[in-house]
Amino acid sequence: MGNTFLKWAGGKHWFVNREWHRLPVNYNRYFEPFLGGGSVFFHLHPQNAVLSDINQELINTYTAIRDDVNNVYRNLKTHEKKHSKEYFYTVREKKPRTNASVAARMIYLNKACYNGIYRVNKAGKFNVPYGTADTVCFNKSNLSETSKDLKNATIICQDFELTIDMAQNNDFIFCDPPYTVLDDTNRFVGYNADVFSWEDQIRLANALRRAKDRNVKILMTNVDHNSVRALYDNIDGFLLESIERHCFISGTNEGRKKYKELIVMANL
Ligand SMILES: C[S@@+](CC[C@H](N)C(=O)[O-])C[C@H]1O[C@@H](n2cnc3c(N)ncnc32)[C@H](O)[C@@H]1O
Numbered sequence: 001m002g003n004t005f006l007k008w009a010g011g012k013h014w015f016v017n018r019e020w021h022r023l024p025v026n027y028n029r030y031f032e033p034f035l036g037g038g039s040v041f042f043h044l045h046p047q048n049a050v051l052s053d054i055n056q057e058l059i060n061t062y063t064a065i066r067d068d069v070n071n072v073y074r075n076l077k078t079h080e081k082k083h084s085k086e087y088f089y090t091v092r093e094k095k096p097r098t099n100a101s102v103a104a105r106m107i108y109l110n111k112a113c114y115n116g117i118y119r120v121n122k123a124g125k126f127n128v129p130y131g132t133a134d135t136v137c138f139n140k141s142n143l144s145e146t147s148k149d150l151k152n153a154t155i156i157c158q159d160f161e162l163t164i165d166m167a168q169n170n171d172f173i174f175c176d177p178p179y180t181v182l183d184d185t186n187r188f189v190g191y192n193a194d195v196f197s198w199e200d201q202i203r204l205a206n207a208l209r210r211a212k213d214r215n216v217k218i219l220m221t222n223v224d225h226n227s228v229r230a231l232y233d234n235i236d237g238f239l240l241e242s243i244e245r246h247c248f249i250s251g252t253n254e255g256r257k258k259y260k261e262l263i264v265m266a267n268l
Contacts, residue, residue, distance in 0.1 A: 005065065005107060005146050006058075007116045008037030012176055014245060015221060016043040024217050024268055027172035033163035035062070037118075040174045045149055052156040052163040055124075059157035061106045064099035066150035069143055075104030076138040088112050088130045111136050164207040167216045175220035177204055205231035212237050212266040219268065224260035232264050239265045 004011065016039050023044065030046035032038060035053040053059055064072050079091065092109060096102050106126075110118050113128040121127040156163065160177070167173050178196040208218055222228050224242045232238045241263045 003142055003146065004037040004039050004042050005143065006037045006061075006110050006118060008039075009117055009119050010176070010178065011037045012039040012221065016040060018245075019243065019263075022219060022263065022265070022268075023174070024172055024219075027170055027217055029167070029171045031163060031167045031171060031173040032176075033160035033173065034176045034178070035059075036176065038062075040176075041153075042146075042149060047152060049153040050156070050163060050166060051150075051153050052158050052160070054157065054159060055120075056157050057102055057106060059155060060099045061103040062150060062153075062155045064103035065143065065147050066153065066155065068100045069147035071098075071100035072103045072107075073138070073140050073143055075101050076107060076143075079104060079108040080136055080138055083108075083112060083136050085130050092126060107138070108136065111138075161203055161207045164204075164211050167211050167214070169215040170217070172217040173208075173211060173219070175204075175208065175218065177201070177220075177222065179223045201228065201231065208232075208264075208266070209235060209238075215267055217268055218264070218266040220264040222262045222264060224262040228262060237266050239268075241265070 004013070020043065023040070028048070030041065030044060030049040032041050032049070032051050033053075035041070035051045035058065038051065041049060041051060051062065079087075088109070091105055094105065096105050106118070109126055109128070110116060112131055112133060113126075114131045115128070116131060117128065118126065119128050160175075164173060164175075177200075180196050180198065180201060208220065212218060229240060232240055243261050243263060245259045245261055246257070
Protein backbone atom coordinates (compact mmCIF):
# COMPACT_ATOMS: atom_id res chain seq x y z
CA MET A 1 0.00 0.00 0.00
CA GLY A 2 1.18 3.53 -0.77
CA ASN A 3 2.22 5.85 2.03
CA THR A 4 0.03 8.77 2.99
CA PHE A 5 2.07 11.54 4.60
CA LEU A 6 -0.91 12.91 6.61
CA LYS A 7 -3.41 11.13 8.84
CA TRP A 8 -6.76 12.65 7.93
CA ALA A 9 -10.17 12.51 9.62
CA GLY A 10 -12.29 10.10 7.55
CA GLY A 11 -9.16 8.70 5.85
CA LYS A 12 -9.74 5.70 3.61
CA HIS A 13 -6.95 3.33 4.73
CA TRP A 14 -9.58 0.76 5.64
CA PHE A 15 -11.05 0.98 2.14
CA VAL A 16 -7.68 0.46 0.48
CA ASN A 17 -6.88 -2.48 2.80
CA ARG A 18 -10.21 -4.26 2.45
CA GLU A 19 -11.98 -3.07 -0.66
CA TRP A 20 -9.12 -2.43 -3.12
CA HIS A 21 -10.53 -5.03 -5.53
CA ARG A 22 -13.40 -2.62 -6.27
CA LEU A 23 -11.03 -0.05 -7.82
CA PRO A 24 -10.76 -0.15 -11.63
CA VAL A 25 -7.49 -1.17 -13.29
CA ASN A 26 -7.92 0.55 -16.64
CA TYR A 27 -8.85 4.20 -16.98
CA ASN A 28 -7.52 7.36 -18.53
CA ARG A 29 -7.05 10.11 -15.89
CA TYR A 30 -7.59 9.73 -12.11
CA PHE A 31 -9.67 12.37 -10.27
CA GLU A 32 -9.93 12.83 -6.49
CA PRO A 33 -12.14 15.88 -5.68
CA PHE A 34 -12.12 15.40 -1.84
CA LEU A 35 -8.41 14.74 -1.45
CA GLY A 36 -7.74 14.86 2.34
CA GLY A 37 -4.88 12.44 3.06
CA GLY A 38 -5.30 10.85 -0.40
CA SER A 39 -5.22 7.18 0.71
CA VAL A 40 -6.62 5.93 -2.59
CA PHE A 41 -4.34 8.11 -4.75
CA PHE A 42 -1.23 6.84 -2.93
CA HIS A 43 -2.50 3.27 -3.26
CA LEU A 44 -3.07 3.51 -7.00
CA HIS A 45 -0.06 5.67 -8.04
CA PRO A 46 -1.86 6.84 -11.20
CA GLN A 47 0.33 8.36 -13.95
CA ASN A 48 -2.09 11.14 -14.72
CA ALA A 49 -4.09 12.62 -11.83
CA VAL A 50 -6.18 15.67 -10.92
CA LEU A 51 -6.27 16.12 -7.14
CA SER A 52 -8.33 18.80 -5.40
CA ASP A 53 -9.74 19.89 -2.06
CA ILE A 54 -11.37 23.04 -0.68
CA ASN A 55 -8.72 23.29 2.09
CA GLN A 56 -6.11 25.82 0.88
CA GLU A 57 -3.49 24.85 3.50
CA LEU A 58 -3.75 21.19 2.47
CA ILE A 59 -3.37 22.03 -1.22
CA ASN A 60 -0.35 24.29 -0.50
CA THR A 61 1.15 21.37 1.39
CA TYR A 62 0.73 18.93 -1.51
CA THR A 63 2.11 21.52 -3.95
CA ALA A 64 5.19 22.14 -1.78
CA ILE A 65 5.92 18.43 -1.50
CA ARG A 66 5.67 18.07 -5.27
CA ASP A 67 7.73 21.18 -6.14
CA ASP A 68 10.00 21.97 -3.18
CA VAL A 69 10.52 18.77 -1.19
CA ASN A 70 14.04 19.65 0.01
CA ASN A 71 12.86 22.83 1.70
CA VAL A 72 9.90 21.01 3.27
CA TYR A 73 12.35 18.47 4.70
CA ARG A 74 14.70 21.18 5.98
CA ASN A 75 11.81 22.83 7.84
CA LEU A 76 10.70 19.47 9.24
CA LYS A 77 14.18 18.83 10.63
CA THR A 78 13.94 22.14 12.54
CA HIS A 79 10.59 21.03 14.03
CA GLU A 80 12.12 17.64 14.88
CA LYS A 81 14.98 19.28 16.81
CA LYS A 82 12.85 21.81 18.67
CA HIS A 83 9.92 19.48 19.44
CA SER A 84 8.34 19.88 22.90
CA LYS A 85 4.87 20.60 24.25
CA GLU A 86 5.54 24.32 24.41
CA TYR A 87 7.05 24.38 20.91
CA PHE A 88 3.99 22.49 19.54
CA TYR A 89 1.62 25.20 20.79
CA THR A 90 3.87 27.96 19.43
CA VAL A 91 3.82 26.35 15.97
CA ARG A 92 0.04 25.76 16.21
CA GLU A 93 -0.48 29.53 16.60
CA LYS A 94 1.79 30.44 13.68
CA LYS A 95 0.78 31.25 10.10
CA PRO A 96 3.82 30.54 7.96
CA ARG A 97 4.18 32.26 4.60
CA THR A 98 6.00 30.00 2.16
CA ASN A 99 4.40 26.80 0.87
CA ALA A 100 7.36 24.78 2.19
CA SER A 101 6.87 26.08 5.74
CA VAL A 102 3.08 25.65 5.53
CA ALA A 103 3.69 22.02 4.52
CA ALA A 104 6.22 21.38 7.29
CA ARG A 105 3.92 22.92 9.90
CA MET A 106 0.99 20.77 8.75
CA ILE A 107 3.03 17.55 8.72
CA TYR A 108 4.62 18.34 12.11
CA LEU A 109 1.29 19.18 13.82
CA ASN A 110 -0.29 16.08 12.30
CA LYS A 111 2.45 13.89 13.73
CA ALA A 112 2.76 15.53 17.16
CA CYS A 113 -0.91 16.15 17.97
CA TYR A 114 -3.26 13.97 20.03
CA ASN A 115 -4.31 10.85 18.09
CA GLY A 116 -2.30 12.17 15.13
CA ILE A 117 -5.31 13.41 13.23
CA TYR A 118 -5.86 16.66 11.32
CA ARG A 119 -9.00 18.52 12.40
CA VAL A 120 -10.00 22.18 12.20
CA ASN A 121 -12.62 24.24 14.06
CA LYS A 122 -15.42 26.24 12.42
CA ALA A 123 -12.99 29.04 11.62
CA GLY A 124 -10.77 26.57 9.75
CA LYS A 125 -8.06 26.68 12.43
CA PHE A 126 -6.20 23.50 13.44
CA ASN A 127 -7.38 22.79 17.00
CA VAL A 128 -6.09 19.37 18.09
CA PRO A 129 -4.15 19.37 21.41
CA TYR A 130 -0.62 18.11 22.00
CA GLY A 131 -0.13 14.34 21.78
CA THR A 132 2.07 12.02 23.81
CA ALA A 133 5.22 11.61 21.70
CA ASP A 134 8.41 12.91 23.35
CA THR A 135 10.19 12.78 20.02
CA VAL A 136 9.10 13.00 16.42
CA CYS A 137 11.10 11.77 13.47
CA PHE A 138 10.77 12.56 9.76
CA ASN A 139 12.15 10.35 7.05
CA LYS A 140 13.58 11.92 3.90
CA SER A 141 13.15 8.93 1.62
CA ASN A 142 9.41 8.62 2.44
CA LEU A 143 8.94 12.29 1.65
CA SER A 144 10.92 12.00 -1.60
CA GLU A 145 8.78 9.01 -2.63
CA THR A 146 5.65 11.07 -1.98
CA SER A 147 7.10 13.91 -4.04
CA LYS A 148 7.77 11.50 -6.94
CA ASP A 149 4.19 10.16 -6.74
CA LEU A 150 2.92 13.72 -7.09
CA LYS A 151 5.27 14.83 -9.91
CA ASN A 152 2.72 14.53 -12.73
CA ALA A 153 -0.34 15.42 -10.68
CA THR A 154 -2.43 18.54 -11.23
CA ILE A 155 -3.17 19.86 -7.72
CA ILE A 156 -5.97 22.41 -7.33
CA CYS A 157 -7.75 24.19 -4.48
CA GLN A 158 -11.38 24.28 -5.61
CA ASP A 159 -14.90 23.08 -4.95
CA PHE A 160 -15.62 19.44 -5.86
CA GLU A 161 -18.16 20.33 -8.57
CA LEU A 162 -15.55 22.03 -10.77
CA THR A 163 -13.27 18.99 -10.51
CA ILE A 164 -16.01 16.45 -11.24
CA ASP A 165 -17.09 18.51 -14.26
CA MET A 166 -13.52 18.22 -15.69
CA ALA A 167 -13.67 14.41 -15.95
CA GLN A 168 -14.42 12.92 -19.37
CA ASN A 169 -15.15 9.56 -21.00
CA ASN A 170 -13.07 6.73 -19.41
CA ASP A 171 -11.58 8.90 -16.63
CA PHE A 172 -12.01 7.58 -13.07
CA ILE A 173 -13.33 9.61 -10.11
CA PHE A 174 -12.81 8.38 -6.55
CA CYS A 175 -15.12 10.44 -4.40
CA ASP A 176 -15.00 10.63 -0.60
CA PRO A 177 -17.10 13.55 0.69
CA PRO A 178 -17.52 14.50 4.35
CA TYR A 179 -20.27 12.32 5.82
CA THR A 180 -23.57 14.08 6.54
CA VAL A 181 -27.20 12.89 6.53
CA LEU A 182 -30.78 14.11 7.00
CA ASP A 183 -32.53 12.53 9.98
CA ASP A 184 -36.10 11.15 9.91
CA THR A 185 -37.57 14.60 10.47
CA ASN A 186 -35.45 16.07 7.66
CA ARG A 187 -33.08 17.77 10.10
CA PHE A 188 -29.50 17.96 8.99
CA VAL A 189 -27.19 16.02 11.33
CA GLY A 190 -23.59 14.90 11.60
CA TYR A 191 -20.18 16.08 12.72
CA ASN A 192 -19.55 17.72 9.32
CA ALA A 193 -22.89 19.51 9.07
CA ASP A 194 -21.33 22.97 9.06
CA VAL A 195 -18.69 22.15 6.43
CA PHE A 196 -20.79 20.11 3.99
CA SER A 197 -24.42 21.15 3.72
CA TRP A 198 -27.35 19.13 2.46
CA GLU A 199 -27.34 21.35 -0.66
CA ASP A 200 -23.73 20.19 -1.19
CA GLN A 201 -24.91 16.55 -1.06
CA ILE A 202 -27.53 17.34 -3.71
CA ARG A 203 -24.99 19.24 -5.88
CA LEU A 204 -22.66 16.25 -5.58
CA ALA A 205 -25.34 13.79 -6.69
CA ASN A 206 -26.18 16.00 -9.69
CA ALA A 207 -22.50 16.41 -10.68
CA LEU A 208 -21.94 12.64 -10.42
CA ARG A 209 -25.04 11.98 -12.49
CA ARG A 210 -23.70 14.27 -15.26
CA ALA A 211 -20.29 12.54 -15.07
CA LYS A 212 -21.92 9.09 -15.27
CA ASP A 213 -23.74 10.20 -18.43
CA ARG A 214 -20.35 11.22 -19.93
CA ASN A 215 -19.13 7.62 -19.30
CA VAL A 216 -16.83 8.55 -16.43
CA LYS A 217 -16.02 5.65 -14.09
CA ILE A 218 -17.17 6.52 -10.57
CA LEU A 219 -16.65 5.07 -7.10
CA MET A 220 -17.98 7.00 -4.12
CA THR A 221 -17.94 6.14 -0.41
CA ASN A 222 -20.67 7.70 1.71
CA VAL A 223 -22.85 7.10 4.78
CA ASP A 224 -25.31 4.26 4.39
CA HIS A 225 -28.43 6.22 5.25
CA ASN A 226 -31.85 6.49 3.59
CA SER A 227 -31.41 10.21 2.90
CA VAL A 228 -28.16 9.62 0.98
CA ARG A 229 -29.41 6.46 -0.75
CA ALA A 230 -32.46 8.36 -2.02
CA LEU A 231 -30.16 10.67 -4.03
CA TYR A 232 -28.81 7.74 -6.12
CA ASP A 233 -31.49 5.01 -5.90
CA ASN A 234 -33.47 4.23 -9.01
CA ILE A 235 -31.19 6.26 -11.27
CA ASP A 236 -30.17 4.25 -14.31
CA GLY A 237 -26.48 3.34 -14.21
CA PHE A 238 -25.77 3.81 -10.48
CA LEU A 239 -25.06 0.65 -8.49
CA LEU A 240 -25.40 0.87 -4.69
CA GLU A 241 -23.82 -1.54 -2.23
CA SER A 242 -23.73 -1.55 1.53
CA ILE A 243 -20.61 -2.75 3.34
CA GLU A 244 -20.18 -3.34 7.05
CA ARG A 245 -17.13 -2.06 8.84
CA HIS A 246 -15.86 -2.59 12.38
CA CYS A 247 -14.23 0.40 13.93
CA PHE A 248 -12.37 0.65 17.22
CA ILE A 249 -13.40 3.73 19.17
CA SER A 250 -10.98 4.26 22.03
CA GLY A 251 -12.36 5.62 25.29
CA THR A 252 -15.89 4.28 24.79
CA ASN A 253 -17.55 1.34 26.51
CA GLU A 254 -18.69 -0.13 23.23
CA GLY A 255 -15.08 -0.67 22.13
CA ARG A 256 -15.58 -2.04 18.65
CA LYS A 257 -18.49 -0.49 16.84
CA LYS A 258 -20.15 -1.56 13.60
CA TYR A 259 -20.70 0.95 10.82
CA LYS A 260 -22.43 0.65 7.50
CA GLU A 261 -20.85 2.40 4.56
CA LEU A 262 -22.50 3.01 1.21
CA ILE A 263 -20.57 2.47 -2.01
CA VAL A 264 -21.99 4.11 -5.10
CA MET A 265 -20.54 2.96 -8.43
CA ALA A 266 -21.04 3.74 -12.10
CA ASN A 267 -19.44 2.54 -15.35
CA LEU A 268 -17.03 0.18 -13.53
C1 LIG B 1 -13.52 12.50 4.24
S1 LIG B 1 -12.27 13.69 3.78
C2 LIG B 1 -11.39 12.83 2.52
C3 LIG B 1 -10.46 11.82 3.11
C4 LIG B 1 -9.55 11.12 2.10
N1 LIG B 1 -10.28 10.26 1.20
C5 LIG B 1 -8.47 10.31 2.81
O1 LIG B 1 -8.29 9.13 2.56
O2 LIG B 1 -7.76 10.91 3.66
C6 LIG B 1 -13.20 14.90 2.94
C7 LIG B 1 -12.42 16.08 2.36
O3 LIG B 1 -13.35 16.91 1.64
C8 LIG B 1 -12.89 18.25 1.70
N2 LIG B 1 -14.05 19.12 1.35
C9 LIG B 1 -15.07 19.53 2.14
N3 LIG B 1 -15.92 20.30 1.42
C10 LIG B 1 -15.45 20.36 0.15
C11 LIG B 1 -15.88 21.00 -1.04
N4 LIG B 1 -17.00 21.71 -1.09
N5 LIG B 1 -15.14 20.83 -2.18
C12 LIG B 1 -13.99 20.10 -2.14
N6 LIG B 1 -13.51 19.49 -1.02
C13 LIG B 1 -14.24 19.62 0.11
C14 LIG B 1 -12.37 18.41 3.11
O4 LIG B 1 -11.44 19.48 3.18
C15 LIG B 1 -11.74 17.02 3.36
O5 LIG B 1 -10.36 17.04 3.08
